[in-house]
Structures are given as C-alpha cells and as structure tokens.
Amino acid sequence: GAGVSQSPSNKVTEKGKDVELRCDPISGHTALYWYRQSLGQGLEFLIYFQGNSAPDKSGLPSDRFSAERTGGSVSTLTIQRTQQEDSAVYLCASSSPTGWNTIYFGEGSWLTVV
Amino acid sequence: ILNVEQSPQSLHVQEGDSTNFTCSFPSSNFYALHWYRWETAKSPEALFVMTLNGDEKKKGRISATLNTKEGYSYLYIKGSQPEDSATYLCAFNTGTASKLTFGTGTRLQVTL
Numbered sequence: 060g061a062g063v064s065q066s067p068s069n070k071v072t073e074k075g076k077d078v079e080l081r082c083d084p085i086s087g088h089t090a091l092y093w094y095r096q097s098l099g100q101g102l103e104f105l106i107y108f109q110g111n112s113a114p115d116k117s118g119l120p121s122d123r124f125s126a127e128r129t130g131g132s133v134s135t136l137t138i139q140r141t142q143q144e145d146s147a148v149y150l151c152a153s154s155s156p157t158g159w160n161t162i163y164f165g166e167g168s169w170l171t172v173v
Numbered sequence: 174i175l176n177v178e179q180s181p182q183s184l185h186v187q188e189g190d191s192t193n194f195t196c197s198f199p200s201s202n203f204y205a206l207h208w209y210r211w212e213t214a215k216s217p218e219a220l221f222v223m224t225l226n227g228d229e230k231k232k233g234r235i236s237a238t239l240n241t242k243e244g245y246s247y248l249y250i251k252g253s254q255p256e257d258s259a260t261y262l263c264a265f266n267t268g269t270a271s272k273l274t275f276g277t278g279t280r281l282q283v284t285l
Contacts, residue, residue, distance in 0.1 A: 161222055
C-alpha cells in the first residue's frame with residue numbers, strides 16, 4: 060500500500076495473554092520505529108530498526124516486550140503476559156534511507172488490557 | 174543521551190489568537206529538526222523539516238524558525254482555528270539514518 064499499515068487496529072485482551080502487533084512499512088523504507096502513547100502521556104519510543112544494523116531496543120519498557128523485523132520489511136511487536144499498564148496506542152513509523160529522515164506513521168494499534 | 178524538551182505542555186487559546194511553542198534540543202551533532210502535528214484519533218503528520226541555522230518554514234498560517242547554535246525552534250500559529258487543535262511534536266536527529274528523538278509535545282486546544 061501507499062502508507063504504513065498496522066494491524067489489528069483495535070485489540071482487547073485479557074491480562075496475562077500474549078499479543079502480537081504487526082506493521083507493514085512503506086516499500087523501500089529501511090528505517091522502522093515503534094512508539095506508544097498511553098493515556099495522558101506523550102509519545103514514547105520503544106524500538107528502532109535501521110537496515111541490517113542491530114536494532115536500538117533502548118525504549119522497550121520490560122523484557123515482556125520484543126520486536127522483530129523480517130526481511131527488512133514487516134515488523135511484529137510482541138507483548139507477553141500483558142498487564143493493564145500496557146494499554147496504549149502502539150504506533151509504527153518508517154522512513155526512507157535518504158533525505159532528512161522524515162518518518163511516516165501508521166494509524167496505530169489500540170490495545171486494551173482488561 | 175538526547176533530550177528534546179517542549180513548552181508549554183498544553184495551551185488553550187481562543188479562535189483568532191496567535192500562539193507559539195518552543196522546542197529545545199542539544200545543539201551539538203545537529204542534523205535536522207522536525208515538527209509534527211498529531212490530531213486525536215489520527216496518525217502524526219509531518220509539518221516541517223529544518224536543517225540550517227536561521228531556517229524559516231511556512232505552511233499557511235503555521236510557521237517555524239530554527240536556531241541551531243542555541244538549540245531551539247519556535248512554531249507559530251497565526252489566527253488559530255478550532256481545526257488547529259492537536260498535539261504539536263518536535264523531533265531531532267543527528268545524521269542521515271539516525272533515530273528521531275521526539276519531545277513530549279505541546280497540546281493545543283482552540284475554542285470558539
């Protein structure tokens with residue numbers, strides 16, 4: 060597609076269950092980011108992939124969070140043993156290898172842990 | 174550690190008012206400064222990218238300036254309208270293909 064695609068758009072899960080969120084970046088974009096915004100909070104960086112380099116995982120809040128990017132394209136963010144504080148909108152973004160690195164966001168996956 | 178700070182955290186103005194917000198960033202290793210607008214229930218949208226000290230960008234009633242030596246950027250909105258209500262984010266990066274670091278944003282609410 061033309062933009063960053065995320066799925067699911069909405070997910071309600073029970074506390075303790077695992078969830079997977081998917082991101083399909085813009086074709087040709089080598090950089091991919093995951094962010095989240097919890098209620099009343101700002102944009103929180105989670106993880107950054109750039110080409111074949113080792114990902115910057117410095118924003119992952121705990122070891123329950125992991126992400127992978129297969130073939131330099133699609134990325135999956137996995138949250139294990141979800142907790143209520145994981146409820147947030149999870150945004151994926153991608154950017155081109157050239158230029159100023161303007162990033163393009165998807166519409167987000169809204170996660171609610173009950 | 175890169176810190177991008179934005180002020181004020183939130184702002185409430187009347188329609189027709191002009192307003193401005195500040196973004197502060199580390200002045201060393203500067204490459205580019207970005208402004209984004211994030212409306213509720215939508216994805217953040219890029220407004221401006223600025224790279225040179227003294228840069229000024231304008232899009233309609235919104236403009237931005239950049240001072241890389243002292244590490245700040247201002248975003249101005251002239252004659253605010255209710256549709257300008259959004260969170261305005263700035264972000265900074267240190268080179269091509271480097272990670273964008275965002276501030277926490279300024280939340281603007283414009284009422285009639």
